[in-house]
Amino acid sequence: MSDWALNIRAGLARAYARTVGATREPSWVVFDVLLPLLGVAAYIFYYRALGADPVFEGFVVLGGAMTAFWLNVLWGMAAQLFWEREVGNLQLFMVAPMSRMALLAGMALGGLFTSAVRALSTLVLGVLIFQVHIMMADPLALVAVFTLTMLAVYGMGMALSSLFLMYGRDAWNISNLLQEPVYLMSGFYFPVRELGMVVSAVASLIPITLGLDAMRQLLFGELAGGLLPVTVEVVILALQAAIFIWLAAFSLDRMEQRGRREGRLTLRWQ
Amino acid sequence: MAVRDHLRTLRLAAWLGWQIESNWARPALFLLYSFIRPIATTLILVIMYLIIKQDVSSDPAFFSYVYLGATFYMFVSSVVFGITYVIHADREHYQTLRNIYISPVSLYVYIIGRATGKVALAALAVVISMAFGILVLGLPFDPMLVDWPLFAIAMLLGLACLVSLGLALAGISMLTAKHSTSINEGVGGLVYLLCGAVFPITVLPAWGQAIGLMIPVTYWLELIRRSLYPGEGIAMLGGLQDFGDLTILSFLLASTLVFAALSLAMFHLADRNARRKGKLDMITTY
Numbered sequence: 001m002s003d004w005a006l007n008i009r010a011g012l013a014r015a016y017a018r019t020v021g022a023t024r025e026p027s028w029v030v031f032d033v034l035l036p037l038l039g040v041a042a043y044i045f046y047y048r049a050l051g052a053d054p055v056f057e058g059f060v061v062l063g064g065a066m067t068a069f070w071l072n073v074l075w076g077m078a079a080q081l082f083w084e085r086e087v088g089n090l091q092l093f094m095v096a097p098m099s100r101m102a103l104l105a106g107m108a109l110g111g112l113f114t115s116a117v118r119a120l121s122t123l124v125l126g127v128l129i130f131q132v133h134i135m136m137a138d139p140l141a142l143v144a145v146f147t148l149t150m151l152a153v154y155g156m157g158m159a160l161s162s163l164f165l166m167y168g169r170d171a172w173n174i175s176n177l178l179q180e181p182v183y184l185m186s187g188f189y190f191p192v193r194e195l196g197m198v199v200s201a202v203a204s205l206i207p208i209t210l211g212l213d214a215m216r217q218l219l220f221g222e223l224a225g226g227l228l229p230v231t232v233e234v235v236i237l238a239l240q241a242a243i244f245i246w247l248a249a250f251s252l253d254r255m256e257q258r259g260r261r262e263g264r265l266t267l268r269w270q
Numbered sequence: 271m272a273v274r275d276h277l278r279t280l281r282l283a284a285w286l287g288w289q290i291e292s293n294w295a296r297p298a299l300f301l302l303y304s305f306i307r308p309i310a311t312t313l314i315l316v317i318m319y320l321i322i323k324q325d326v327s328s329d330p331a332f333f334s335y336v337y338l339g340a341t342f343y344m345f346v347s348s349v350v351f352g353i354t355y356v357i358h359a360d361r362e363h364y365q366t367l368r369n370i371y372i373s374p375v376s377l378y379v380y381i382i383g384r385a386t387g388k389v390a391l392a393a394l395a396v397v398i399s400m401a402f403g404i405l406v407l408g409l410p411f412d413p414m415l416v417d418w419p420l421f422a423i424a425m426l427l428g429l430a431c432l433v434s435l436g437l438a439l440a441g442i443s444m445l446t447a448k449h450s451t452s453i454n455e456g457v458g459g460l461v462y463l464l465c466g467a468v469f470p471i472t473v474l475p476a477w478g479q480a481i482g483l484m485i486p487v488t489y490w491l492e493l494i495r496r497s498l499y500p501g502e503g504i505a506m507l508g509g510l511q512d513f514g515d516l517t518i519l520s521f522l523l524a525s526t527l528v529f530a531a532l533s534l535a536m537f538h539l540a541d542r543n544a545r546r547k548g549k550l551d552m553i554t555t556y
Contacts, residue, residue: 030502035456049469151370170294173303181310194321
């Protein structure tokens with residue numbers, strides 16, 4: 001079997017474990033589909049209590065849907081190799097004759113499945129229940145921006161996963177740290193431009209910031225108060241995707257070598 | 271089992287919980303990590319407020335209402351979810367839940383002990399968040415006006431209620447796969463939405479208000495706001511202006527007692543089912 005075929009099979013096998021695992025424990029449908037909508041509803045009612053323009057409710061629904069992917073990147077990608085080591089799977093992955101990148105790509109693919117279900121249900125139910133008005137002028141551009149955002153964000157998750165592998169419980173705490181603070185910095189519930197140019201520029205290093213901003217502009221037009229023109233954001237996202245995926249391959253190789261030298265690949269419960 | 275044994279379990283479990291929480295980093299770094307997340311959560315609401323209202327002084331009573339609700343809601347996140355996560359961490363991560371089961375301690379007391387560190391951290395985060403609000407955002411606050419006895423009683427009852435809710439969810443976590451974080455997020459969202467944490471429950475539809483009035487956290491947050499800001503201003507916002515402080519306190523007491531009884535029953539039922547179905551050492555890390 002060629003290396004390509006082997007790696008594709010390995011990636012699909014890793015994705016299969018996640019998707020089939022999810023279907024064998026159907027309780028996730030309730031937790032991941034219905035309950036996240038409640039948090040979104042809270043922010044919508046908060047905007048209503050403040051007397052905000054209804055377009056802000058659309059921002060909340062979009063941001064709430066995108067949290068699914070960010071959470072998956074943090075917990076299902078960045079922290080996953082650390083978690084695999086904790087439960088003893090990592091050493092099995094290391095002795096298998098596949099590329100580690102195929103493993104990470106499979107994790108991303110499997111994670112995308114449950115995250116997409118959650119995001120799509122939040123988006124559809126949010127739009128229907130709260131009567132969010134969307135002005136989608138260019139659906140193809142939206143699909144392109146979404147795809148690039150996912151490539152960049154999951155590339156970032158893949159890069160972080162090897163970094164987190166070198167840490168102990170820090171990995172858990174760093175993931176925690178990157179949750180709500182990123183919702184704030186990346187403008188999940190309001191236009192990121194409101195934070196000022198300096199903060200927005202720093203936040204743009206996280207791909208989901210520009211991805212969200214571009215999607216907001218494509219869905220809500222002028223009312224979105226975009227940070228940069230969509231075309232510029234698309235170019236930056238494409239660059240970020242390439243850089244993060246290269247960084248993921250590079251850091252995974254370096255961390256694996258370092259992990260072998262320092263005996264960290266089988267270290268548990270530290 | 272003697273009370274002395276329970277107290278020893280509580281103390282040792284609290285020590286263990288604190289070590290797990292804190293000994294991965296230097297104390298200063300650990301404190302930084304502990305506070306950034308809750309403060310960021312509050313700041314999201316502050317930014318949303320400032321985008322729409324432009325300035326804190328444009329509606330100081332409403333800002334205080336929102337800020338206090340968001341700040342004290344940190345206790346809900348830390349206590350309830352801290353308790354729930356113990357099951358997941360001990361079952362799947364450390365794989366010690368079965369060892370705890372066969373040791374001569376009460377699992378119930380052990381779980382409460384493990385969450386004690388979270389309560390302490392939440393309390394510190396609330397103090398820092400309040401200081402940030404007062405010093406940086408101009409949150410109006412006068413310690414001489416605070417009704418401290420009401421505040422103390424409300425905090426005591428509120429924490430008892432949150433521990434009860436956490437134990438009920440911990441019971442559910444015993445029966446489910448690795449979804450305890452989703453359960454936390456979902457229940458957190460439900461309580462956040464319906465208890466008027468950051469907006470008056472009068473904004474909700476009638477059925478939402480009715481459910482909100484059955485959740486003890488609604489009364490707890492109302493009493494916290496009234497005790498920290500006595501007077502007409504903030505009490506007129508929450509939708510409970512027809513009730514006096516003592517009436518709300520009695521609602522909180524009654525609902526806390528009901529919640530405590532329900533959570534005990536749920537925990538024991540879940541515990542029994544988990545043992546019968548062999549879920550105590552389930553590992554679901556796919």
